[in-house]
Amino acid sequence: MVAADLPEVMRIQLKAFSNPWSEDMVKKELTQDWSTVLLIEEQMAGRSALLGFIIFWLVHDELHILNVAVTPEHRRRGIGRYAMNAALAFGQSHQCRIATLEVRRGNAPAIALYEALGFRTVGLRPQYYADNKEDAAVMVLDFHGQASK
16 A cells, blocks of 8 residues: 555545544554555456455564455455455465454454454453444464465
């Protein structure tokens, strides 16, 4: 992602989340050495269309997934899985030991995807989400012995 992509990323944020990140929060990710924002694009009608993105941190030997979003009209096409696999491949190539993330406890489709990728729930963060005080499930993937899915 580059700064020029910010308006489209924010458009997806607003559609995908009940409590989206602010523009300043996303912009800051572009300035942090440990942060990566990958865009998932598709050529449509002769132009590139942004379908989704993933934001993750590389901190020592841990890959931490912060944000995964797919435009509502392009969900159920494997784009979220593609984004996750790209981030996990990045983590593996940087010798990460584990990958972590938090997910709304009620987000069954996301939890099912993460479990299919090898993540397991290891804890709970009570009232983690500010908008509705929903709990977050803390999920971890151990890279050692994990096959690509």
